Amino acid sequence: xxxxxxxxxxxxxxxxxxxxxxxxxxxxxxxxxxxxxxxxxxxxxxxxxxxxxxxxxxxxxxxxxxxxxxxxxxxxxxxxxxxxxxxxxxxxxxxxxxxxxxxxxxxxxxxxxxxxxxxxxxxxxxxxxxxxxxxxxxxxxxxxxxxxxxxxxxxxxxxxxxxxxxxxxxxxxxxxxxxxxxxxxxxxxxxxxxxxxxxxxxxxxxxxxxxxxxxxxxxxxxxxxxxxxxxxxxxxxxxxxxxxxxxxxxxxxxxxxxxxxxxxxxxxxxxxxxxxxxxxxxxxxxxxxxxxxxxxxxxxxxxxxxxxxxxxxxxxxxxxxxxxxxxxxxxxxxxxxxxxxxxxxxxxxxxxxxxxxxxxxxxxxxxxxxxxxxxxxxxxxxxxxxxxxxxxxxxxxxxxxxxxxxxxxxxxxxxxxxxxxxxxxxxxxxxxxxxxxxxxxxxxxxxxxxxxxxxxxxxxxxxxxxxxxxxxxxxxxxxxxxxxxxxxxxxxxxxxxxxxxxxxxxxxxxxxxxxxxxxxxxxxxxxxxxxxxxxxxxxxxxxxxxxxxxxxxxxxxxxxxxxxxxxxxxxxxxxxxxxxxxxxxxxxxxxxxxxxxxxxxxxxxxxxxxxxxxxxxxxxxxxxxxxxxxxxxxxxxxxxxxxxxxxxxxxxxxxxxxxxxxxxxxxxxxxxxxxxxxxxxxxxxxxxxxxxxxxxxxxxxxxxxxxxxxxxxxxxxxxxxx
Ligand SMILES: [Zn+2]
Numbered sequence: 001x002x003x004x005x006x007x008x009x010x011x012x013x014x015x016x017x018x019x020x021x022x023x024x025x026x027x028x029x030x031x032x033x034x035x036x037x038x039x040x041x042x043x044x045x046x047x048x049x050x051x052x053x054x055x056x057x058x059x060x061x062x063x064x065x066x067x068x069x070x071x072x073x074x075x076x077x078x079x080x081x082x083x084x085x086x087x088x089x090x091x092x093x094x095x096x097x098x099x100x101x102x103x104x105x106x107x108x109x110x111x112x113x114x115x116x117x118x119x120x121x122x123x124x125x126x127x128x129x130x131x132x133x134x135x136x137x138x139x140x141x142x143x144x145x146x147x148x149x150x151x152x153x154x155x156x157x158x159x160x161x162x163x164x165x166x167x168x169x170x171x172x173x174x175x176x177x178x179x180x181x182x183x184x185x186x187x188x189x190x191x192x193x194x195x196x197x198x199x200x201x202x203x204x205x206x207x208x209x210x211x212x213x214x215x216x217x218x219x220x221x222x223x224x225x226x227x228x229x230x231x232x233x234x235x236x237x238x239x240x241x242x243x244x245x246x247x248x249x250x251x252x253x254x255x256x257x258x259x260x261x262x263x264x265x266x267x268x269x270x271x272x273x274x275x276x277x278x279x280x281x282x283x284x285x286x287x288x289x290x291x292x293x294x295x296x297x298x299x300x301x302x303x304x305x306x307x308x309x310x311x312x313x314x315x316x317x318x319x320x321x322x323x324x325x326x327x328x329x330x331x332x333x334x335x336x337x338x339x340x341x342x343x344x345x346x347x348x349x350x351x352x353x354x355x356x357x358x359x360x361x362x363x364x365x366x367x368x369x370x371x372x373x374x375x376x377x378x379x380x381x382x383x384x385x386x387x388x389x390x391x392x393x394x395x396x397x398x399x400x401x402x403x404x405x406x407x408x409x410x411x412x413x414x415x416x417x418x419x420x421x422x423x424x425x426x427x428x429x430x431x432x433x434x435x436x437x438x439x440x441x442x443x444x445x446x447x448x449x450x451x452x453x454x455x456x457x458x459x460x461x462x463x464x465x466x467x468x469x470x471x472x473x474x475x476x477x478x479x480x481x482x483x484x485x486x487x488x489x490x491x492x493x494x495x496x497x498x499x500x501x502x503x504x505x506x507x508x509x510x511x512x513x514x515x516x517x518x519x520x521x522x523x524x525x526x527x528x529x530x531x532x533x534x535x536x537x538x539x540x541x542x543x544x545x546x547x548x549x550x551x552x553x554x555x556x557x558x559x560x561x562x563x564x565x566x567x568x569x570x571x572x573x574x575x576x577x578x579x580x581x582x583x584x585x586x587x588x589x590x591x592x593x594x595x596x597x598x599x600x601x602x603x604x605x606x607x608x609x610x611x612x613x614x615x616x617x618x619x620x621x622x623x624x625x626x627x628x629x630x631x632x633x634x635x636x637x638x639x640x641x642x643x644x645x646x647x648x649x650x651x652x653x654x655x656x657x658x659x660x661x662x663x664x665x666x667x668x669x670x671x672x673x674x675x676x677x678x679x680x681x682x683x684x685x686x687x688x689x690x691x692x693x694x695x696x697x698x699x700x701x702x703x704x705x706x707x708x709x710x711x712x713x714x715x716x717x718x719x720x721x722x
Contacts, residue, residue, distance in 0.1 A: 007113050007146050014162045020151040027108065027149070029073050036143070036152065043154050045140040047133075048073040051110045055098055056083065057090035063125055066094050066102060070112050070160070071131035075178040082129055085176055102126075111144045112160065115167055121516040123169040124553035132177040134160065165214070171556035175217065215563050216495045224431050229360070231487060235496040235564045238360050245358035245365035249480065252564065255504035256483050257368060260396055261347065264370065264478065267392040271385065273343040273372060278325050280348070281316040286324050290451045293323060296417025300352040302365075318351040323418070323444075323475055326373050327452040330471075337377055337456040340471065343385075345372040361484025362436070362722055369479035375454060375471040379445070382472040386441045389476045390423045393439035396478065401486040402499040402615035403427055404623045405438050406717060408687030413654045419475075420445035426686045426717065427485045430622050433643025435686045435719040436485055441476035448473055489619055490588075496565030497587055499615050500608040506568060507604060508561045509533050509546040512554045512583075513573025522574055529572050533582065533600060540601035542608070562587060567611050568604065570595075588615050627717070629693055633706045636718075637664050640683055645719035647689070649698055649712035651705035657685055660707050660718065686717040 021041055026032035033048060054067040067086065071077045079091035099105050102122050103114040118126055134142050135157035142160060146153045155163075164173060216234055218226035232238040237253035249257065265275070281304065288294045297320045304316045319325055326344075334342055351366045358364055372389065376382040390407060397403040405425035415422040425438040449455065449470040457466035490497040500506050511526040530546040537544035547557050554571070561569060571583040580597045584604070588611050595603040628639050630646040639646050650656070665682035692698070692715050703712040 007116065010116065010163070010166070014159055014166060018154065020146050020153045022151050025150050026145070032145075032149075032152075043141045046143045046154050047140055048143050049134070050077070051112055051114070051144070052077060053094040053099060053103065053110055053114075054079055054082065054091040055094040056086075056088035057092075063122070064098060064102065065125040065127065066098060067091060067127045067129060068112070068115060069129045069131075070134065071129075071178060072133050075131050075133060076181075077131075077178060081178075081181055082176070086127060086129070086174065105147070109145065109147060109149060111147060112163065113144070113147050115164065115170060118167075118170075120169065120551060123167065124171070124555065126170060127172040127174065128164060128170065129174045129176050130160070130164075132175050133179055135175065168551035169553055169556065171214070171553065171559065173214070215559050216493060219493050220431055220491065225359075227491075227493075228488060231491045231495050231563075232360050237483075237487070237496065243365075245354060245363075247360045247364055249368070252504055253480075253483055256401075256486070256498075256502040257480055259400060259502040260478070260482060261370075263400055264392055264396055265347075267395070268343075268345055268372065268389070271343070271388055272341070273345050273374070275346060276344045277346050277348065278319075278322055280319050282319050282325050283314060283316060285314075286328065287317045289324055290418050290448060293418030293448075297321070297352070300354060302351045302353045319348075320350055320352045321475075321477070322346070322348075322350075322371055322373065323448060324452075327448050327454060327473075330373075330375055330449075330454045330473075331452050334375060334454055334456060334471065337459050337469075340377045340456065341374055341381060341385075343372070343374040345370055359484070359722075361480055361487070364480075367479050367481070369477050371475065371477045374474045375449070376474070377456070377469075377471065379443075379472045382443055382474050386421075386423055386443045386474050386476070389441040389474075390425065390439075393425045393441065393476075393478055396482065397425060397427065397438055397485075398616060400499065400501050401482060402501075402612055402619060403438075403486055403489055404616065404620040406623075406627070406687065406689050407691070408689040408717065410440070410687055411652065411654070411657055411685040411716065413657050414685055416440065416442045416444075416475075418447055419443065420447065424687050427489075428623050428626065428645060428719075429485070429488045429722070430626060430643070431488065433626070433640070433645075433720065435645055435717070435721040436481075437686070437721070438482070438485060439476075439478040442474060444473040444475060446470040446472060490615060491565075494559070495563035497615070498565035498567055500567040500612050503543065503565065503567050505543055505545050505561075505564075505566050506608055507537055507542055507544040507570060508557075508566045508568075509544060509570045509572060509582075510554055510557050510561075511546075511548060511573070512571040513575060518574075525577065526572060526574065529577055533570060533572065533597070536601060537604060540605065542601070542604055544604075568607055570604075586611055588618075629715075631696075631706065636660075636683075636706065640664060640720055645686065645717055646683070647693055647715045647717055648706050649703045650685070650688075650714065650716035650718075651708055651710040652688070652713045652716070653705075653708070653710065656705060656708045656710070660685075663707070664718075681720050683718045683720055686719055686721060688714050688716050 023035045023039060026035050029048060036042060050071055050073050052069040055064060058065060069077055069082060083091040099107060102118055104117040105114040141154040141156060143152050143154050145151065164170060216230045218230050220227045235252060236250050238250055239248040241248050301320055302318045305312055330342060334340065347370045349366050349368050353365055354363055356363060374385055394405055394407055397405045405427050407425055410422040410424055419442040421443045422440050424440045427436045427438045429436060454471045455468040458469050461467055487496060509530045511530050514523055514526060527548050530548060534544045534546045565587060567587050569585045576582050581594045582597060584593050584595050584607060626644045628644045628646055630636050630639050630648050636646060661682035661684055698712055698714060701711055705712045
């Protein structure tokens, strides 16, 4: 019954090719250790393992739900702790019958490879618990008996995971930190005296919530950076890349970007903007022409200095943005005021070689964006455009991504290098209490046109030699950062939560309620109903898919699509069909509702609109509750520390902004050690909001800046930020 060859070929299909080591029969772990000591052909570092099969106390009527524990031999695997972890009562060692009937194995021969022998009807009930220590150390191989105790295979933690993932329908997989658990319990037992109690090795919370290898295991509140990385990678939005600070945007993430592109592109077309493409290389001559501008970017510019093994005569920069790339051509193309306005945009990537911690979507060395560049005859026209574009940015966030933003203008210190004024939409990440710049639209004034000599003759002039007028310019950009903000705001402990408007799959249809006893006829009927619902929804313009994969339980499919953020799930089973209805389950709030089949299209469309609206309303309520009016300095740092943004009466002086940054980083520290999760970075001004608080309103000459006591001009939004 134990087919070792089949197992070896299975492992080799997973990329594992080392043959098992043969040895005398090992009746127990001690013997096994002794036999291996001194044997030839062993890896330098390995750990012996034990595989245990438990069964919880459960009613006779229920199908048996065994628990397979794969652990380092040294690990303390108390059934009580495992039961508590899995919320199962009275774990006991499984009987010989269970071993034989379900795993086709016997006491002494149990190994992870018994999992491959579980019949399909049982596999959905099997839970697997893996010792975290087996996965943590890539240099140490894991030793198992491959179904017989006369051989040993040595595999990596990764191969073990691939193997478990390769078993269809096995989806209840938990990683448990046994080492931390026993450390915690021995600390608790030993340290009765409070004085001696050190906060040592607490069990990792995020691993203790039913960790699955496929799903998200970190908790959003508990370990936000880890959670963010898991959500992005496990939803398959993004993958890591071997150049630090660069990431792969996978189809699920790229789809969101395309929805933004389509919406925004239509918006700018209606404003008369046309798309074009400029080269990514810039000569240093051109790049460095505008002094203030280049000062703002210089440290982050990446240079190409070689072609093959030869040095280039002149190094070439990779564009960090394209003002200086484009404007020499504006000078060439704009011959008369009749050539104005000139409005162009390009969709491209830019490179800013950041040295701070890279973060997917938020701070990456190369990112996708659009950059619009326009030239106008008058300042008024230019300013109108700056605001029209900003309104489109706000709509991208609010209408597509269900993310509320605050519109305003940047302070002198924070404005775009070389421009006159920068307008911005500012977002907020509640989990960290930090603001994030969402998109900026700049009025460049005549600064660049003077530098690049972009001029037209004054059409009003009657002089023979008409005076030259420098054009008024704008530039504006929105990047894939949008996607990161959306993920951070809406995602939850199950994974991604996508607003319906940008979800590649808006509705996933899953057949349910089938058992081993269901007839082929029943299966066909349910599958047809799913396909039929899918076709009808597609006809109605809904992005629907059905998941008819065999050998996966409905439960596995639910979490598969939950991690990926699909906004609405429809479950169709025999009982639903009898009632001519389906069950809908929302991703954003888990609400369930029955929908009549005959009006499915209307109900689903209404529901998707409702989900989109609910997500925005919820995020807006959070934002509103976390932007605090602060009228005296003593409240400023405590408000930041409570993960809020502040609106303060402010003098708008650059010197004062520096002092605020300085004082808020120092004051917030106090005597407390620095805590990574509650950063004590100084606050900066995020914007001067267009919508100013009215109660109390700023009284010119009377209201004072809360930091320096000078006259306050406006309310400013200050906060810690990304
Ligand atoms: Zn001040």
